[in-house]
Amino acid sequence: MRFLALTGGQTALLGLLTAATIIALYFLKLRHRRVFVSSSLLWHRVLDDRQSHSLMEKLRRIISIIIAVTIALLIAISLARPEIEALTGKNERIVIVMDTSPTMGTHTSDGKTRWDHAVAQANSLLTSGGPTTEFRISDSSGRIASSFTTDRNEIRDLLSKMKPVAADPQMPKVDATDSLVYFVSDGVTIPQVPKEVKRISVFEKANNVGITAFELRTRPSIPPVYDAYLEVQNFGGEPVQADITVSGVGGQRISRSLNLAAEESFQETFDLTPFEGGPIRATAESKNDSLPADDIAFAYLPIKRRSRTLLVTKGNTYLQTLLKLDSFVDLTVVDPASFKEGDFDAYVFDRFAPPTVPARPSLIIGAPDAPWLRPGQGVIQKPPITTWSESHPIMQFVSVHDMTIERAVRIDARDLTVVAASNQTPLIVASDRPRWVMLAFDLDSTDFPFHVGFPVFVDNVLAWFSRDQLAIHRVPGTIEVPLQNAQIRSIDNKTIEAQPQLGKTVFEAIEPGLYTATQGDARIRIAVNLSNREFSDVNRSAFRNDAIPVSGQRLLKRELWFYMLFVAIVLIAGEWFTYHKRITL
């Protein structure tokens, strides 16, 4: 026998103290109450006659003491959580790590998924061990982790909340020094585990044709034209026939029927010019496909819409002509003296800025003075462009490395996004709220208007202001959107629960889909696709079983202390009965 809550010495001391206390209390209880009787003559006769039963009397007392001490010892020792391996099984600490990577959603030959088999293995582990065995469970996505507990139902509850999602699967750090660690996985995304971790494999070869890449790309033109790049691969061991489809909201459709050999991939770029703006869906269908999650991918084709633009300038032929030639710009030109806010989508201010913050997104050229703009801090002669941001939407397909600027105003870019800068001053800055872009130089002092990228830059700015954007790409799991307090809706316009965090919004997307995050006028579309070779190659596994859990042999389902307390209660009830019957004392 060993004790889980106290040491053997502590338990022995507790037992001794308990027994001594009970025996002392027992003899105190036996202090007799004085009762006067008229004469003890008859009592003596009766008692003397019973001398022959004195042995019974002594035995009665001894039995009473033994019962009292037994009850007290049962209660006291149960506090020490005793354990007898033959009765309650071995006390162990077991850690179960579940692989929740997307490949665990692969169907197996029995119609279930690898995840279903993994859950069954985990449940089998939970039935092993004794009632004092402690369990801990966590997953490879880092979303769920528990502390050690003997409550198997709590573990089962956490297991039911786990799902095979994407994220970035990793083997969590576990301490195997005093516990058995089991990793239940198909071995695809996490092939290697520490050697002290026991592997339980749920891998089974499967057929899979999956979309490994799907994205819309902008062709550099004015207005922008989009192509859809699609990549599909057969990860199965045999050739398959696959039907590929790219479809849009307006019923537009592009289909391909492919014969893919084992491990063969297919890539094609589709011209989406005929497609209307909105969600674009790509699907790959094949017979006996085992992983549905990578058979579909989403993208978003920006809706083409003309921008009502007001150009405020004293005269800039090049700018006027450029904007007039843009088929997606309805241009109005006014003199700065005549500027009045109106029903426009965007303003372009050429060496002018209104006295108050414009109500519409604005392109400000020349760093003019305005109360709502920080004043310039001098003029820089010939500032070279040393840094620029290629990832900013306004800089897409725009190269400024060879642009020359004669003079530029030194500006304070605090709280602004610096899109291009020299060592001395930012040259192109952008403000998100309110939305505007400012060039710290006017067009007369630069050769930027003569660069190929200038019209693209202007178009990018107008697009950034109000036109639809391409969707950002994410994999299934926990999605972060760079928009604070945004409302998230699915492709079928259902509201998705989201948590605001500092500067962003977070929500869970378990399956591929197209989501929209909206906050005021700002809108971001999110295409959640599996589109990852690593997740689609479901047969890339050399996982083998290290151990198959076996249910421990145990007689008792609960810890020993439970049965001890039960016996104590039964004894108390029995002793109460015998005491009132004057059988015990």
Next chain:
Amino acid sequence: MSTTSNVTLFDDEFLKKLEYLNIISKRLFAGQLKAERRTRKRGTGLEFADYRAYVSGDDFRHLDWKAYLRLNRLILKLFEEEEDLPIYFFVDVSQSMNYGQPSKLDYAKRVAAALCYIGLANLDRINIIAYADKVRGELPPQRGKGRIFKVFRFLSDVDAGGETNALDSLKTYCTSTRRRGLAVVISDFFDQHGFEPALDILRHFRHDIFVVHIASHEEMDPHLRGELLLVDSESQQSREITITPSLLSAYHAEYNRFCEQLESYCWKYQLGYVRTATDFPFEELVLKVFRQGRFVK
């Protein structure tokens, strides 16, 4: 243990009951009372003691003719030398009698007082001897109803105390008195020496014996339980005892055996016997005694 206050022991209500008993006794035993118990010694008694009605057999020389002329009734003068059998009331006043609610001693006093009253009303000479370990008190012979208050006073003044030793007490008294009579023993008979030797002494001295056995309900049916230290009220000896249902049953059986032993003894030697509990009305007890026919002859 408790006692009724002496003030209320012999109250007006008690006196009424006594008178009632007296009337009943006269009705029950009219014409039969005196002759059988009293013997007459012919001789001259000079000291006038009392009057009583003339009955057949009396010495007509002692008739009071003046009273006859006056009352037209034959009245007999009684002189001291006349030998009538006295009534001795032996009242156990040991500590064991001071037990119960009401106490056995109070009950015994009432019974003794009632019987004394009947005796006095019948011009019997009564003696009251309070005994425990020895004779604790004695009321000298009394005759006449007017003496009843002396009886009350004596009984009121006597307190419980001491262990029971009826043998020594009665032996001491009987050897000094030597006149036979009716001995009424009122006691609980809890005597370490046994009741037989004491009653044997009375028989030896040729007394007519009437036993009034008094018990309290607490003795007959003790409601005791658990671990007790039983203390004898007389000897103060104590004994540890565990009350169990079987022990209580054994006690009940022993108590009944004790009562049967006493009753059998009385039957055996044709002694008058009546057993009572303290909650039994004393006047009913007295009538019971009358109906036995041994007290008043």
